[in-house]
Amino acid sequence: MQEKPLNQNLETPNEVDVKFMKQRVQGTYNNFILAIYRLFRFIVRKWYVILALLVVGIALGMYVDSTKTSRLRHELIVVPNFGSIDYLNQKIKDYDRLALNKELIAMNAGNEVYKVKIEPIYDAYNYILTDPMHFNAFKVLSERGIDIEKYSKSKLASKNYKFHLLTVYTDGLGKTDLSIDKILEELNSDTYFNQRKEIEKKNTLAKRAEIEKSIEHINGLFQRLGSENKVNDITMNAYPELADLLTAKEGLLKQLNAVDVQLIEQDKVVYLATKFTNIPVSPLLPYSYTIPFLFIVGFITIAYLRSKIKSLKN
Structure with missing residues (x-):
């Protein structure tokens, strides 16, 4: 009589692992379906409690939504001058440690600044x-x-x-302009950058004067050419340098315009170009949604824990 090999009916380790994992997945799936079924039965049995919590939660949430303090966002487009961008970033980063916010509240500005951030406006x-x-x-x-x-x-x-977006978040309806002005005053209070401001404004004014002189010199050349040609026969062919003069004058006018704009912006270390204030900040979900949800979840959690404790005692 021929004997069977001893390992003929033995399963390999890989087969055992696959079978074990399959059983675990099947068990987890069955437990999940069972938990859903028990939750559904619990809701059906306690429908009157769930309905009461839903009504009370919605009513309370609507009341909170109608009476809660409004949160607002204020967007300021600013120009950091004189290499002050690192200073500005650090100042905004350390804002929570400044005494400015307490000062604003003490002045009854009515706007608690709870967040400030800054980011560049990309314009490559x-x-x-x-x-x-x-x-x-x-x-x-x-x-x-x-x-x-x-x-x-x-x-x-x-x-x-050049431009950066400074966003100020306030909690409460109050004197928004006062809060913004005090923040900008704080940002423009550094002694070093204010000294640089005076030096660079002086240099910019000198640059503007040089550009004006160059424009006047080119205009003088045009006037001289006009006076030398009484029959008005000035042409590009007769005077090929006219094209270069016109191009140079156009470039100088553009430089003069840029310098005039620069002088406006150099009035402050952190110059405020424009602002958009009192933009409502809506929560992710209104309280009329979140409060009834929390009531129902809390009720189900308490009922579950009570049933667990009761089963452990038995």
Whole structure:
């Protein structure tokens, strides 16, 4: 009589693992379905309690929604001047440690500033074209195969953008302008950057005077050419340098316009370009949704714990 090999009916370890995992998954699925069924039966049995909690929760939530203090967002577009962007970022980062917020509340501004943040307004096109150095830097990066779009949003590049968005969040309806003015006053109070402001404004005024002199010089050349040609036969062919003079004058006028704008913005270390105030900040969900949900979840949780404790005692 031929004997069977001893390991003929033995399962391999891999087969045992697969079978065990299958049983575990099946058991978990069955327990989940059973839990859903028990929850449904509990809700059916206690429907009157669930309905009462739902009505009370909705009513209470609607009352809270109608009486709670409004939260508002104020967006300020600012221009950090004189290399003050790192100073501004640090000042905003440390805002919670400043005494300014307590001062605002003490002054009865009515707006508790609970959050302040700042972020650059990405404008790579303007950033590249307004400065030849920036254009050359981006050209080199492009030739080296670096992703310009990714680099333009990097921390290094964003520090050099002209405009930044300063967002102030306040809790309560009060004197918004007073709160914003006090924050800007705090940001513009640094002694070092105010000294730099005076020096750079003086240099900008000197630059403007030089540009005006150059424009007057070109205008004088045009007047001289006009007086020398009484028959008004000034043409580009007769005077080929006219094209260069016109191009130079146009460039100088653009520079003069840019300098005038720069003088306006250099009035402050952190210059406020424009602002949008009192924008409502809506919660993720109104209290008329969250309160009844919490009531029902709390009731089900308490009932479950009571049943568990009772089963353990038995």
